[in-house]
Amino acid sequence: MTIIISNSLKIKFLGGTLEVGRSAVAIKSRKTQLLIDYGIMIGFEPGFPMHVPPNEVDGIVLTHSHLDHSGTIPIFHIRGKMPVYGTPLSFELAKLLITDLIHISGYYLPFEYLDLQTMMDSCVKTNYREPRKVGDLTLELLESGHIPGGAQAIVESNGKRILYTSDFNSSNTGLLRGADQDYGNIDVLIMESTYASEEHMDRKTVEQRFINRVIVIVERGGTVLVPAFSVGRSQEILCILKKFQFKYSVTVDGMAKDANNILRRYPNYLRDGELFKSALNSAHWIKGWRDRRLATKKPGVIISPAGMLRGGNAIFYMNNISRKKENAIFLVSYQVPNSPGRKLLDTGKFIIRGKTMKVNADVDTFDFTSHCGRKQLIKTAELVGENAQIFLMHGAEENCQRLAKEIKTELGVNAISPSTGDVYNI
Ligand SMILES: [Zn+2]
Ligand SMILES: [Zn+2]
Structure with a gap:
């Protein structure tokens, strides 16, 4: 009897398909199973990726610290150590963000602080362009241009190369260099689709418009509130203000302070x-x-x-800043439907503890994105070439499906928007 041993690789999508949140993908060779990201879906109650028995996993790649990529990794550390591969900076930022997640949502989480500690004890610090063996797979991280420490991952087995972009931005920003796109030969591309249906405005134009608007408000005696996530966007705004030699007061609140103290030690990123x-x-x-x-x-x-x-000190600041018409609220992040920020943009009203408050301050929005826009996503697919198999995830359902269709018709490349639980043989 002949036993045929297949050398094939399997890719299983565990979460973050046709949605944004709980990103997780498994790559399985004959001997090794490597997970890339194992995030969380933040909502009223958190959502998790599909379950994978920890004894079947050889390692986990942490592409970046954002919770939709990192938030459920400690579940693999309840019973002890499990190697996690990522940049040294990603580990420090992930610790900060997951600690905060435990403080806020601990009741709903299947792990606790002790498990996060075990995760930190299991980290295998991996620099960009420094290949690592994980069983019979080889892993290499490439700069992603998305947030400090962020990485794209290339996994190689038997000459087959899989590129997982994670969240990436191929353009330079004030804070970061654009993604390293020197991919070499790629057989499978797993790409994000967050902005598959949007083009971003030219960065220089956005920066100039922002700075001009800020100066107008401050020179009329007003205060500008810039609600921003603590890791990434806060630092981007700080850099832009400095770059334009903004000479008025700049105040930073929230966890950004801890993030900045970490980043101070990693200037090369x-x-x-x-x-x-x-x-x-x-x-x-x-x-x-x-x-x-x-x-x-x-x-x-x-x-x-x-x-x-939503949360943070937003309520305090909104209460104090939004009533006066010389002030302004400048939103610099994507506002998901039904969020207080989206409602403010759409209706000019802010809801505080169930009460609707009229906002007299100016409200405006600026596209300081840290993701690729439609054109950059298509260009990346083109770069990888016509022989690659492309999978699209990390986007709203219609965005993943639309981008798959566009890549197929425009480039003639095989592109799919998989569902969670789908398995593909490569
Ligand atoms: Zn991200
Ligand atoms: Zn993400």
């Missing part, structure tokens, strides 16, 4: 470490309620979570 350091040195840091109240009373910029005005 940033496009211009010196610019970042001098931006940090000239900013004011909120230490308590007194500082917070004072900040709202003087002309300047306040950068504070949350990006979509």
Whole structure:
């Protein structure tokens, strides 16, 4: 009897398909199973990727610290160590964000702080372009241009190369260099689709418009509230203000302070470490309620979570800033439908603890994205070539399906938007 041993690789989609959140993919060779990301879906109750028995997993890749990619990894550390591969910076930022997740949603989580600690003890620090063996697979991380420390992953087995872009941005921003797209030969591309139906405005135009608007508000004696996520967007705004030599008060609140203290130690991950350091040195840091109240009373910029005005100190600031018409609220992140930020943009009203508040301050939005837009996504598919199999995930259902269709018709490449649970043989 002849036993045929297949050398084939299997890819299984565990989450983050036809949706944004709980990203997770398994790559399985004959001997090794490697997971890439194991995120969480943040909602009223959190959602998790499909279950994988920990004894069948050889390692996990952490592409970046955002919770939709990192938030459920500690579930693999309940029974002990399990290697996690990522950049040293991603681990530090992930620890910060997952600790915060445990504080806020601990009741709903299947793991606790001790398991996060075991995860941190299991980390295999992996620099960009430094290949690592995981069983019979080889893993290489490439700069993603998305957030500091973020990576794309190339997994290789028997000459077959799979590229998982994770969240990426191929253009330079104030904070980061654009993604490293020197991919070499790729057989399978797994790509994000967050902005598959949108083109981003030219970055320079966005920066100039932002700075002009901020100066107008401050020079009329107003305060500008910039609600921003603590890791990534807050630092981007700090760098832009510094780059344009903004000379008025800049105040930073929330976890961004802890994130900045970490980033200060990793200047090489940033496009211009010196610019970042001098931006940090000239900013004011909120230490308590007194500082917070004072900040709202003087002309300047306040950068504070949350990006979509849900939670953080958003309610305090909105209460104090939105009533006066000389002030402004400038949204710099994507506002998901039904979020307080989206409602503010659509209706000019803000809902505080069930009460609707009329907003007298100016409200505006600026596209400081850290993801590729439609054109860049298509270009990446083109770069990888016509012989690759393409999978699209990390996008709303219609965005994943639409991008698959466009890539197929425009480039003649096989593109699919898989569902969670789908398995493909490569
Ligand atoms: Zn991300
Ligand atoms: Zn993401």
